[in-house]
Amino acid sequence: MSIWSGLFIAAALLLLNAFFVAAEFSLVAVNRASVEADAESGSLRASRVRKLLENLTVYLSGAQFGITVSALLLGFVAEPTVAKILTGGTSHSGLSVFIAVVFATSLHLVLGEQIPKYLALALPRRTAFLLSSLIRIYGKIFFPVVALLNYCANRILNRLGVEPKSEISASHTLGELEHLIEASGDGGVLDSEEVNLLRRSIRFADKTVADVLVPRVEVQALQKQDSVRKLVDLSVSTGFSRFPVFGIDLDDIQGVVHVKSVYNFPIKKRFSLSVKDLMNEVLIVPETRDLDDVLTDMRESRNQLLVVADEHGGTAGIVSMEDVVEEIVGEIGDEYDHMEVKTRAESLGSTIISGKLNLYEVEESTGLKIPEGPYETVAGYVLFRLGHLPEPSEIIETEGWKIEVLAVEGLRVANLRIVSPADFKAKGV
Structure with a gap:
């Protein structure tokens, strides 16, 4: 083989190796949600990439097969060609062979591996869209070979007790999502407030009423015989508008009263009433109830203050809509709240x-x-x-x-x- 023929074949094999490497990494790194959205909107290229992702292991195996074959052939062609250039076509010395191997390997790693890999990782969407047609054609041509190799690999994995997957899962656990959010915050993609909001939203799913309730020792409550004057005074002094109403003690919660209920009565009659005349039905939930279920309870009952019962039948505390929402958005205050510096x-x-x-x-x-x-x-x-x-x-x-x-x-x-x-x-x- 002449030097020029060897150089041409080596360049072609190098380009082929780069193609397979770029194809492999672009399919792994491309944003699946984005591809799905574009495919649903009618993008032909996105539809082609989506079909590749649906049978990802086959196409990844095909890319690996192409990388292996092209790399072996590249070594077979490039080494003697470079050695001929160094010796002028004469017999190869040990030094010329060594230099040829180092040069050919370096060229292969830089141009055939590293550059296409970094390009595919930097621009996975554009790379996958650009190469999708060629990947599909290659996959159809070499499907029998790739299918046979996949079958052999899957049989070995089954013997080892591992179940092969046909595609990479794009879903994440809540813990993984939280790590992704923290990494996005560290990288400057999200600011600190966005990171905290997203972290709270993720952790909200694991929280129960016990995590947010106002404990019994801090509950501000009224007895059902108390006067409306006492209700108004308590609302002014605490900044709260809703209070649980008890009979004998806090383990005997009989209702909930809202200070606005006072305005449902004529002015002359208001202060002759007692709290029991204004209270509404109370909803009691166990302290083990999930917060997302509590939100549903509040929405369905139209009651924004619930009483929390412990496992012994006593009152563990109370929980308001504000307590639940604050688990996501953080501390909420208004001009009537007596804010405590925590x-x-x-x-x-x-x-x-x-x-x-x-x-x-x-x-x-x-x-x-x-x-x-x-x-x-x-x-x-x-x-x-x-x-x-x-x-x-x-x-x-x-x-x-x-x-x-x-x-x-x-x-x-x-x-x-x-x-x-x-x-x-x-x-x-």
């Missing part, structure tokens, strides 16, 4: 937080990821770790973080200071 950054880098914060809120505001356990709040975690009601200044450590108790109100851990490992080092702690 976190406050200190000048030295540490953060003071309320013991009421749940584990996700702690991670979101400080970066500290508390392991899950038999507790819902950071205060519960501190009690779990210490095994007793702490005194102010008591400290626990977890994975390099320091949690210091600042205030205890009655039997409740009210405020804590969170110090990160970086703050430890900065302060020389």
Whole structure:
């Protein structure tokens, strides 16, 4: 074979190898949802790519077969051709063969492998659309060979207890979606607010009423014999508009009252009424009920305040529409709310937080990821770790973080200071 013939054949094989590599990586990397949408809108090229993706393993096997054959032939042709160029057509020396192999291999890796791979990964959609017709033609021609090789490979996998898949799954678990969102945030595709909103939306599916309820000890309630004046005063002092109504005690919830119900009566009659004259039927849900089901309950019953029962038949707390929605969008306040500051950054880098914060809120505001356990709040975690009601200044450590108790109100851990490992080092702690 002459040098020119060898160069021409080597260039053709190099181009063929690049084609197969680009075809393989573009089919794997292309956005399937985008292809589906374009195919549904009538795009012919998108329809061709969709058909390739529906039988992806066959076409990937075909591409691998093409890469293997073209690479072997390229080595067979390129090495002696380059050696002839180095020696001027005379007998090959050991050094010329070595140089020829290194040169041919480098050319193959750069032009036949790396460049088409990076091009396909950078522009998967355009590459797949451009090559789809050639891939289909090649697939039809070599289908018998590829089908035989696939059959052999699948038989081996079956013997190993692995079930072969005909196409790559485009679906993701919630955990995988959360990692994708975090990666998008780190890469600057999403801003911090968008990342937090999407993360909350994903975690919402795993939450129950117990994660968001207002605990019994914090419930503001009225007795059914209480006057309308007391209802109005309680609404003004708390900023709330709905209250549970009980008979004997909080385990005897009989209804829910809205302060606006007062305006259904004439002015002269309003303050002669009691709360039981204004209350509506109450809906009671278990604390294990999923939040998405609670939203359905609220929509169907048209009641935005539900009472939560524990497993012993007592009242565990209450949950409002606002409590549920805040799990997705974050803290909501209006001009009538008495907003409680739950976190406050200190000048030295540490953060003071309320013991009421749940584990996700702690991670979101400080970066500290508390392991899950038999507790819902950071205060519960501190009690779990210490095994007793702490005194102010008591400290626990977890994975390099320091949690210091600042205030205890009655039997409740009210405020804590969170110090990160970086703050430890900065302060020389």
